[in-house]
Amino acid sequence: WVGVVTRQYLFGGAAHRATIPMEGATKLDAAIVRWLNDGVGAVPWFDKIVEVIVSDYFIPVALSFLLLGLWFGGKTSASRELHQRAILAALLGVAFGNLVVQIIGTFAYRDRPYITESLELLFYQPTDSSFPANPVVVGTAIAAGLWRANHYLGAVAYLLAGLWGVSRVYAGVAFPTDIIAGAVIGQGTVMGAAWLLHKIEPLPTMIIQFARRL
Numbered sequence: 001w002v003g004v005v006t007r008q009y010l011f012g013g014a015a016h017r018a019t020i021p022m023e024g025a026t027k028l029d030a031a032i033v034r035w036l037n038d039g040v041g042a043v044p045w046f047d048k049i050v051e052v053i054v055s056d057y058f059i060p061v062a063l064s065f066l067l068l069g070l071w072f073g074g075k076t077s078a079s080r081e082l083h084q085r086a087i088l089a090a091l092l093g094v095a096f097g098n099l100v101v102q103i104i105g106t107f108a109y110r111d112r113p114y115i116t117e118s119l120e121l122l123f124y125q126p127t128d129s130s131f132p133a134n135p136v137v138v139g140t141a142i143a144a145g146l147w148r149a150n151h152y153l154g155a156v157a158y159l160l161a162g163l164w165g166v167s168r169v170y171a172g173v174a175f176p177t178d179i180i181a182g183a184v185i186g187q188g189t190v191m192g193a194a195w196l197l198h199k200i201e202p203l204p205t206m207i208i209q210f211a212r213r214l
Helices: 023-037 044-054 058-072 077-107 134-149 151-170 176-199 203-213
Strands: 004-011 014-021
Touching: 023 151, 023 176, 044 058, 044 151, 058 077, 058 134, 058 151, 077 134, 077 176, 077 203, 134 151, 134 176, 151 176
Parallel strands: none
Antiparallel strands: 004 014
16 A cells, blocks of 8 residues: 555546555554554453444434533523524534535545554444544534533533544544544634634524524
8 A cells, every 4th residue: 555545536538546645644644553453352341432432323422412501501691692602603613524524535535444454343344535534523523612612511522522533543444644634624614613603693693593492
């Protein structure tokens, strides 16, 4: 494996291969994945915990409960509005983050670690591009949104997003740079979302008022 991000595309009826060189990064990535994955099977109960964390259910459900708690929390009308604006920024950040991932996936493709390395999997085999890590985009975007209104809940969400990312490396389905890129995208899209929400007032206020009536 030459350590490049690649994706085939058609141009003028002929197949070409676009490449983004990442040789140095992917060599380090592979070494870290192998080092972490070597521990799989050594402590079975720990692997069971990782299987729960890395799943498509545990972290998303936990983050959803944090969002719900923040939406309905707040002792005053002003604090509730602050919380709900933060949630709007988080959800819009998730949407923007997924869009960024789709755009990157259109031009670049990176094989999963289990394809390029001999690993013990603790997760099913995803078939989409490894780069960037979409779950970490989602987790970080939610955490960044929560942090804007409540540092405690935000810190908990950042911890959950971090655990989700590290568990995916340990489980053999993501490289460390996939996780880092996902975190950067998630953080950045929430910053952009917050700026946009400020610019399009009073639409966010109208959305919040509508949601309160449901």
